[in-house]
Amino acid sequence: MATHGMYQTSDLVPLLAERGVHLSREHVYRLVARTPQRLNMDVLAALCEILDCEPNDLLIPTVVEDKPARTAGGETGPGIGDLRPIRAQVRRPPTDA
Template structure:
């Protein structure tokens, strides 16, 4: 089984639970903690799920919103079955050669 992590980004929901309905309410709190982002950067952070994030920004968000990482970004580990592929071992090579057709030989008439 192959395992991968799925997560959801709940920044908008956590902000609403804390009474912050606008992006402009978040900017001064982050600036007080040493994080200065433009409003367009914060808008992208609010609207889409980030793939990468600076730990300083993450820590500032957790501090401003007074929540844990699991509140902001709940994660789940999902196991998916793995397709087995031939590895090139003798057993798989013998099985493959057993069903291989014999090459035809064509001779020109003389």
Template sequence: MNRSVTYSWRLREIMAARGLNNISDLIPLLKDRSIDLSASQIYRLVGQRPERLSLALLGALCDALECSVEDLCRFGVQTTQQPRQAASGGPTVIDLNSTIRPRRARVRRTD
């Protein structure tokens, strides 16, 4: 059984709840906390789910928006079962030479 951790990024929702509707509202709040990001980086941070995030940026976001990490990012765990293999221990191999025969091509002259 495999377990995979999923998460949802809720920065846009938290910003809207605090009355911050544009990324230009977030830029000065981060600059006050010594986080200097370009507008395009903040746009991606707000609009997309980040794969990597520095702890300094995460702390600055939590401080600026007065929220916790759990508010910004909701985690969930999904369990998946691995498919069972056949009792013989390996995958079944089909011999294509005996099961599928190609049709013989016929070439005809056009004149």
């Protein structure tokens, strides 16, 4: 941004709007100042056009390890241990014949 004379994240708001991407100042700030969890392809394309760069100039791929899946036995993470609910039995009421 600095190489294009933009020193505030709010400078991007009107430039994005010109390209059909309407974001609030707060959203643009979070997009620039923090690591976004998701990024719309329209936003990425507009940013690339505004900054005259390629997507790989803006994105750095990283590997994030997932948490281990919780198994039916509950071995992973906090659980209820050996306590299990008793399965309910539905019985028909006796009929008077």
